[in-house]
Amino acid sequence: xxxxxxxxxxxxxxxxxxxxxxxxxxxxxxxxxxxxxxxxxxxxxxxxxxxxxxxxxxxxxxxxxxxxxxxxxxxxxxxxxxxxxxxxxxxxxxxxxxxxxxxxxxxxxxxxxxxxxxxxxxxxxxxxxxxxxxxxxxxxxxxxxxxxxxxxxxxxxxxxxxxxxxxxxxxxxxxxxxxxxxxxxxxxxxxxxxxxxxxxxxxxxxxxxxxxxxxxxxxxxxxxxxxxxxxxxxxxxxxxxxxxxxxxxxxxxxxxxxxxxxxxxxxxxxxxxxxxxxxxxxxxxxxxxxxxxxxxxxxxxxxxxxxxxxxxxxxxxxxxxxxxxxxxxxxxxxxxxxxxxxxxxxxxxxxxxxxxxxxxxxxxxxxxxxxxxxxxxxxxxxxxxxxxxxxxxxxxxxxxxxxxxxxxxxxxxxxxxxxxxxxxxxxxxxxxxxxxxxxxxxxxxxxxxxxxxxxxxxxxxxxxxxxxxxxxxxxxxxxxxxxxxxxxxxxxxxxxxxxxxxxxxxxxxxxxxxxxxxxxxxxxxxxxxxxxxxxxxxxxxxxxxxxxxxxxxxxxxxxxxxxxxxxxxxxxxxxxxxxxxxxxxxxxxxxxxxxxxxxxxxxxxxxxxxxxxxxxxxxxxxxxxxxxx
Numbered sequence: 001x002x003x004x005x006x007x008x009x010x011x012x013x014x015x016x017x018x019x020x021x022x023x024x025x026x027x028x029x030x031x032x033x034x035x036x037x038x039x040x041x042x043x044x045x046x047x048x049x050x051x052x053x054x055x056x057x058x059x060x061x062x063x064x065x066x067x068x069x070x071x072x073x074x075x076x077x078x079x080x081x082x083x084x085x086x087x088x089x090x091x092x093x094x095x096x097x098x099x100x101x102x103x104x105x106x107x108x109x110x111x112x113x114x115x116x117x118x119x120x121x122x123x124x125x126x127x128x129x130x131x132x133x134x135x136x137x138x139x140x141x142x143x144x145x146x147x148x149x150x151x152x153x154x155x156x157x158x159x160x161x162x163x164x165x166x167x168x169x170x171x172x173x174x175x176x177x178x179x180x181x182x183x184x185x186x187x188x189x190x191x192x193x194x195x196x197x198x199x200x201x202x203x204x205x206x207x208x209x210x211x212x213x214x215x216x217x218x219x220x221x222x223x224x225x226x227x228x229x230x231x232x233x234x235x236x237x238x239x240x241x242x243x244x245x246x247x248x249x250x251x252x253x254x255x256x257x258x259x260x261x262x263x264x265x266x267x268x269x270x271x272x273x274x275x276x277x278x279x280x281x282x283x284x285x286x287x288x289x290x291x292x293x294x295x296x297x298x299x300x301x302x303x304x305x306x307x308x309x310x311x312x313x314x315x316x317x318x319x320x321x322x323x324x325x326x327x328x329x330x331x332x333x334x335x336x337x338x339x340x341x342x343x344x345x346x347x348x349x350x351x352x353x354x355x356x357x358x359x360x361x362x363x364x365x366x367x368x369x370x371x372x373x374x375x376x377x378x379x380x381x382x383x384x385x386x387x388x389x390x391x392x393x394x395x396x397x398x399x400x401x402x403x404x405x406x407x408x409x410x411x412x413x414x415x416x417x418x419x420x421x422x423x424x425x426x427x428x429x430x431x432x433x434x435x436x437x438x439x440x441x442x443x444x445x446x447x448x449x450x451x452x453x454x455x456x457x458x459x460x461x462x463x464x465x466x467x468x469x470x471x472x473x474x475x476x477x478x479x480x481x482x483x484x485x486x487x488x489x490x491x492x493x494x495x496x497x498x499x500x501x502x503x504x505x506x507x508x509x510x511x512x513x514x515x516x517x518x519x520x521x522x523x524x525x526x527x528x529x530x531x532x533x534x535x536x537x538x539x540x541x542x543x544x545x546x547x548x549x550x551x552x553x554x555x556x557x558x559x560x561x562x563x564x565x566x567x568x569x570x571x572x573x574x575x576x577x578x579x580x581x582x583x584x585x586x587x588x589x590x591x592x593x594x595x596x597x598x599x600x601x602x603x604x605x606x607x608x609x610x611x612x613x614x615x616x617x618x619x620x621x622x623x624x625x626x627x628x629x
Contacts, residue, residue: 025119025158030111037107037163044100045171049178051093052308054086056301062086066299105163112158119337120151126341132412133372134345141224146340149219150333157330175309182302189288190310193281200277204270205328208263213332215259220336222252263328285310347411353431359438360423361388361519361550363409367418370404370573377416378404379573388519391551393561395594396570402554405570406522409552410439422520440513440549444525446505448497453482454489456497456508461515472515477541478507503534510541521546523553527560535560558591558598567591 027034060066062083068075076082127143135143179187229236229245236245289306292298368382379401386392394402407413408420411427419426427435448456454469463472469489473479481504485491497505506526513521526542527535539560542553553561561567562581569577569584569591577584577591584591 025115030114033107033111037104040100040104041167045174047097048171049174052305054089056305058086060299060301108163109159116155116158129346131345139224141227142220145220145223146336150336153329153333156326179309190285197277208266208328209331211259211263212328215256216332218256225249225252349432355431355434359519362423364421368415369417371416391546391565393553393565393567400570401573402570403524406524410436438518439520440516440518442509442513442523442526444528446509448493450495453491453493457511458515463515473511476510476514477544478511481507502529506538521549521551527557558595
């Protein structure tokens, strides 16, 4: 099914009858259930057509003196037996109506729940496939609101409204046809107020939908604010701004409340207005019909039949008036879900991606330029070969493009121009899942899953047991740190690893990287924020982890790369210097200035940007001066 969703915004009942276009629903997996539900709805509609007939015959042929139709000539001629047959028919029809109603609702509601469940899974998969820049642009709270509340609102409509409308549509069509056959002039009179009712329904559904649209936006903003506040709660509490944040959340929640109240007020007007229109129509039908009966042009039974059909035709309007708020929420939510499904910012997967049988680990940056959208390039014409098993460090001032360069290797983003190659093959031609299996990623701040520590270690690797996690931690040299925890490997790490310190999280990240057994290792500031003793433990683990692997390291701790690394210095997205520590520090280079600033910090966090003002300006000046080289 094409991802396109809302090309138009149909109002009223029309929006329900185009689910695949407007509601992004795929009915193919539930065709059998939908077919059974529609068939039972059609059977119920046929029963609705004949349900008033026995009562008409009671008035005309039992209480009155009109003959039975020829097809019913088999019925008893005596009034009492005939009355028993007709009342028995009414009971049988009522039972069949109940059974068909149960079956139709069960099938259609079940199919609706399954379809919306598939939509929820599809939306989650769609969001999971989007690039990191997408998730940086969209608030997590708003995405959760669409995945939760919006999909739930759609499910309420599909389960509660669609079966009712589907059944009544079939019922109305048949009843209008029967009425026109019986007396087309009287039928046109009875249906004369229908256009007025349609206009009323369209107007109120449109304004209710707009109110619900605003309510859903406000609810998404409120959830986003709550998520942000709770995530940053230590900062909020330390700043003493709890009351300010509570007031901000309350203001956003009040917007949603106001929009929902407006929708309730509109619905409270809508429901009696529909009742007034229907009462006027009923009065008109009764007035004209009674005169026709008195004139002998209609029987009393005919008038009862018309009145029954008339009430049945206006039943959807009454039900829709009661469900207008639910329908408005569903339509507004469908627009928000469809809007998100139309966004495609994911890294494209090749249709037949290559999976080489072996990986040597050579990484090549071939004229790489990268920019976020239409912004200025973050990287510009980067050319670099990293040999298999080589350890390469990227250093430079904050914002030079170091971390961005690392993210291009596993295709967290794609180059704007140029290519990143693995063993000579453009990574965009490789199977994306296979590519990422060849890479172990250790970010600066690892977000752990809320589960046990050992489950986090083996997450994403081919190993799955607790003993495998212990073996990986031992191999990485961080077993003692993990074993020293109160519950050891069974420690519940908490939300995003919040129960662990920064150093403990990094130890888990290193053990996880070891468990992956990948030939390429990407390290993004693995020792940032750690004290000297913890940095020593992590540094030793990094040495074990990088042994025999192609290692790309981003760091501001230049003393850690003085031995065993080839160093590339970046400035404004370009590599301005390249060589070993000995080669670069022995001359008046930008790297030398960075290194001297690092040494001046001793055991503190070694960042060039944290140097004294005069020294910091000297370093930045050296980097900028070298940017043309």
